[in-house]
Amino acid sequence: MNQTSKLILSHKDVQEMLDSMLRDSGPWWDFFYEDRTKKVPFFVHVPDENLKQYMDSNLIPIGKVLELGCGPGRNAIYLAEQGCQVDAVDISSEAIKWARERAKDLSAVIEFLCCDIFSLPIQAESYEFVYDSGCFHHIAPHRRMSYVELVSKALQPGGHFALSCFTDGPNNPATQGSMLSDWDVYKLGSLKGGLGYSPDKLKAIFHEFEPIEIRKMKKIEQPAEVFGESFLWTALFRKKT
């Protein structure tokens, strides 16, 4: 049966219909990672400055971690080096290939998985920390609720979730996030490179979690021991007990 003549019978069918209005992420990201010499800020091999801050100040315990949209693995490798047991997932096979090569060079033991985060088999409440650096702003509005459910399911009560994502706002010319409304995304058939968020939007989306800290990421000139760009928010939440 032609996909467009398929009868919509479930919420899953609605999600798949909306997915089909937007680009297919996997092939797009594979193409993005083909040239590793491109000047892409997050191609550096150092962890996010906020992540290092959480670890240095013992905000996050050494334990089991899930990283969503790990890309070439810089944060997963850092967390493994701190003693965490890390599962790291990305939809791009090119990204996972690069991440595995980087981890092998450093003898870091990480479970890298190549799949869509929404197809990830997750054992309930099995992680102390879920981290996402730059994946959430590429998630389409109709998948956000599933994203929150995924994080909530993965975390133990009292566990932490942190993300970095594009800033929004007409008063912020430095942002790289698009200013589209959720409705416009489907009218245009695009997220226009990734959605920009405000702290209020993040609090509304993750309202079932307790916000611990939401701040701009610090701009860090490279080369350096950490990565940071001021067009990103960093947000740390705790799952309520």
Ligand SMILES: C[S@@+](CC[C@H](N)C(=O)[O-])C[C@H]1O[C@@H](n2cnc3c(N)ncnc32)[C@H](O)[C@@H]1O
């Ligand atoms: C901006 S990159 C950030 C990569 C990495 N976290 C970093 O900071 O170096 C976003 C990543 O999210 C991944 N991604 C996007 N949508 C995804 C999905 N639905 N499931 C898994 N990974 C996804 C992309 O393949 C890409 O590697």
